[in-house]
Amino acid sequence: MLTFGEMLKQASPGTVVQAYGGPIALRDKLAHVPHRKLNAEVLVASVERATTEILPLIQARIQDLSDVPA
Helix, strand or coil, X not given: CHHHHHHHHHHCCCHHHHHCHHHHHHHHHHHHCCHHXXXXXXXXXXXXXXXXXXXXXXXXXHHHHHHCCC
């Protein structure tokens, strides 16, 4: 989730940060909050949501970018 949130943060400055504030905030917590203070249930729910809702959007964007002629 740390890497995933970082990819979202860097993917499209401004737009993505607003659209995916939750995963990016989770990334910030994973990077800066001691792990013993994190709620495991929140982490599981976040991973499930990322897998079903956000990852397909990122994969589609990657495909779009690879289809662009160089």
